[in-house]
Amino acid sequence: MRTFKSKLGGLFTDFINEKRENGFSYEFEEYMLNRFDSFIIEHGFDDGKLSRKLVMEWAIQTPTECINYRNQRVSFARQFGYYLLSLGREAYIPMWMSSESISIPYIPSKVEIEEIYQSVDSYRLRHVTARYPQIELSVLFRLYYCCGLRLAESCYLKREHVNLEQGVLRIIHSKGDKDRLVPMTQDLTDLCRKYDERMQAKFPRNIWFFPRIDGKAPILKTTVDGMFAEIWKNTHISKMVPKAPRVHSLRHAFVIEKMNTWMKEGVSETMFPYLSVYLGHSSISETYYYYHNKEPIFELIREKDGDSANIIPKVVEYEQ
Secondary structure (H helix, E strand, O other): OOOOOOOOHHHHHHHHHHHHHOOOOOHHHHHHHHHHHHHHHHOOOOOOOEOHHHHHHHOOOOOOOOHHHHHHHHHHHHHHHHHHHHOOOOEOOOOOOOOOOOOOOOOOOHHHHHHHHHHHHOHHHHOOOOOOOHHHHHHHHHHHHHOOOOHHHHHOOEHHHEEOOOOEEEEOOOHHHOOEEEEOOHHHHHHHHHHHHHHHHHOOOOOEOOEOOOOOOEOOHHHHHHHHHHHHHOOOHHHOOOOOOOHHHHHHHHHHHHHHHHHHOOOOHHHHHHHHHHHOOOOHHHHHHOOOOOHHHHHHHHHHOOOHHHHOOOOOOOOO
């Protein structure tokens, strides 16, 4: 647990402990609340209150951050405010702020995916000072594409929730506080088993499947984001496309590849609800959102659509 220094510090600690007792890892949130704690002291708000002026100052977007990151910072202050209200204390609750726009992520093709994983598997070779074992990065990034996991779901995965006998991941308290089981392929299970043997030799009593370098906490989402940015920059394709993918793009690519495969094989759409559950979505409409308009998709749709020519006849010029 980090050491909080403001007059709200003890309450920050109690708030985080309560979250963890309820099963939440709250690692990134602890990091962000620690930043909030320092902000309180540095900007002269250390009176032990979560005032409106404090929260509004904290909510100002900095020049180096995107609006989504700013909104995430503010959301942690809002959650802490509700905690204070539950204790009978006064607190200012900031309004929920949505993004001004939703950006469409860059979805890498199968060829680009192959190059990304070549870059993943040689990452440590290029960075001799890299602190994470190569096999940890290889397994971590494969879970995003092979299992369609969210960024935080891999980072906060506990070893007790990885069944290496049956090849099943247990994802708990994910988005929407939903739990689910995620089966893995045999080759991915074998890779995870090999990885786990090495990590248990290094950290025998570690509870995290992807630990931080000291083994005392899970790897941070910001660390994974940063490494993936470097991994992408080391691919040849990164110099040829206008937009870089994020870690979450691997989850998108997994969904698109699965849907395309089913369409090619003539699998009924009745399979889509199973995919929705596998991904941890609340409804199938969330899964369809991932199916972005990429050119190969239209080619596949045209190939499978044999009725459109009869419904919409070809337009011909009238005879003069």
